[in-house]
Amino acid sequence: MRACVDIGGTKVAVSLAKAGSRELIARQQAPTAKTGDNDAVAMQVMALIDAACAEAGVSVDSLSGVAVASAGPFVLKDGCVELANPNICGGIAGPSRGLPNDWMTALLEAPLRERFGRVRVENDAIAALEAERRWGALQGLDDCAYVTWSTGVGVGLCVDGRALRGKNGNAGHAGHSFVSTDGDAGDDTPALCGCGNVGDVEGLAAGNAIARRFDQSAAELFEAAAAGDAKALKRIDALCSVVGRMLYNLVITLDLQAISLGGSVFWHNQDLLLPRLQAEIDGKLPALTQGVKLIPAGLGDTVGDHAALALLD
Ligand SMILES: [Zn+2]
Numbered sequence: 001m002r003a004c005v006d007i008g009g010t011k012v013a014v015s016l017a018k019a020g021s022r023e024l025i026a027r028q029q030a031p032t033a034k035t036g037d038n039d040a041v042a043m044q045v046m047a048l049i050d051a052a053c054a055e056a057g058v059s060v061d062s063l064s065g066v067a068v069a070s071a072g073p074f075v076l077k078d079g080c081v082e083l084a085n086p087n088i089c090g091g092i093a094g095p096s097r098g099l100p101n102d103w104m105t106a107l108l109e110a111p112l113r114e115r116f117g118r119v120r121v122e123n124d125a126i127a128a129l130e131a132e133r134r135w136g137a138l139q140g141l142d143d144c145a146y147v148t149w150s151t152g153v154g155v156g157l158c159v160d161g162r163a164l165r166g167k168n169g170n171a172g173h174a175g176h177s178f179v180s181t182d183g184d185a186g187d188d189t190p191a192l193c194g195c196g197n198v199g200d201v202e203g204l205a206a207g208n209a210i211a212r213r214f215d216q217s218a219a220e221l222f223e224a225a226a227a228g229d230a231k232a233l234k235r236i237d238a239l240c241s242v243v244g245r246m247l248y249n250l251v252i253t254l255d256l257q258a259i260s261l262g263g264s265v266f267w268h269n270q271d272l273l274l275p276r277l278q279a280e281i282d283g284k285l286p287a288l289t290q291g292v293k294l295i296p297a298g299l300g301d302t303v304g305d306h307a308a309l310a311l312l313d
Contacts, residue, residue: 001058003049003116004308006124007041007070007108008032009087010151014048016056017309019064022135024305026056032088038103041083042111065118067311069127069304070108071152074169080109081121081169086194093196120311125172126163127307128262129156133163134310136298137260145172145250146297149243149273150263151207152194159254174250175202179242189213205242207265222269240273244280251281252288262297270296 004024006013012032015024028048033040045068053060071088074081082105086092089106090099112119122130129146132138138146142161148154153175157164164171180191180199191213193203203209210218214235224232247259266273278294297303 001053001056001063002312003052003063003066004312005045005049005066005068005070006304006308007045007068007083008124009071009085012041012044012048014045014052015305015308016052016058017312022306022309024309026052028052028055034088034090035100038089038101038105039107039111040101041088041106042108045108045112046115063116065120065312066112066116067127067308068108068112068119068121069124069307069311070121071154072123072170073173074121074123075105076168077105078110080113082106082110083108086196093194121169122165122311123154123156123169123172124304124307125154125156126165126169127156127311128154128303129158129163129172129260131299131303131306131310132260132262132297133158135306136303137295138258138298141257143255143257145254145256145259146303147247147250147259147261147266148263148303149206149261149266153202153206153243153246154263155250157250157254159256174246175206176200177246177249179245180204201242201246205239207263210239210265218265219268222272225272236272237276240276241280244277247277247294248281248284248289251292252285255288256292258293258295260295260297262299262301262303264301267297267301 002017004015013029015027028051033044071085073084075084084105089103091102091104109121132146138144144158146156155172155174157172191199191203193200207218225236281289
């Protein structure tokens with residue numbers, strides 16, 4: 001039996017999977033721990049693993065491995081991953097961020113290793129890329145990416161058949177790449193990202209940015225667009241121009257064959273978004289973009305559930 005852990009800024013989920021099985025069982029979930037000492041998230045993960053094992057009727061000692069797919073960024077301390085995520089660690093942006101702690105990092109890998117031995121931690125978008133390559137829309141592709149357009153914007157990259165990790169496991173944070181010096185989508189609200197950047201992709205186009213910038217939720221915006229509202233459609237054109245340019249930049253920088261797309265914003269509105277995003281790639285620098293396909297995630301809205309599982313053998 002193996003444990004699969006999914007850590008986000010909002011919630012932590014743990015499931016178990018038998019060796020060789022894709023079936024996830026004994027799922028446990030809780031709001032991400034943000035109070036107490038900065039080992040609170042690691043302690044929470046261990047408590048959820050204990051609860052999952054109790055529900056499944058297996059001994060924690062019998063676990064053959066623990067895989068963690070977590071929102072980044074990561075920092076490495078003595079070779080172990082700590083989280084430096086601005087939605088979890090209140091010390092990064094300071095009191096104005098309103099989080100109930102002053103952590104600069106949250107411990108993760110070191111306490112888990114001490115207890116479980118075999119532990120693998122990866123960025124959640126990298127893990128999702130692995131899942132899409134093993135079971136989803138990216139099977140058989142050596143040069144590809146997975147992009148999630150959700151509350152935030154996450155990217156996992158694969159070049160020459162190898163998922164890219166980078167010096168601290170942070171390769172693919174293209175959601176924080178700058179695409180504009182101001183708000184590009186026709187209003188005056190600054191495109192401030194949770195990371196502190198103004199004018200990066202997440203700050204302009206992520207699900208939480210839509211709500212902040214347009215004074216309507218992403219769901220309301222897409223509902224209005226689907227009903228033919230001209231202002232909403234114009235805003236969606238602008239959002240797709242931002243995200244589409246990021247996709248184009250990834251394609252030409254890494255010479256990609258295809259990009260699989262998921263995340264709640266994309267997944268629920270793909271009929272509107274997919275053609276607009278593809279139009280940002282088609283026809284530009286044909287030597288690099290001809291035949292490049294944007295594909296809805298093969299695992300659909302279960303990519304996140306499969307991400308940690310894909311990190312296990
Ligand atoms: Zn950012």
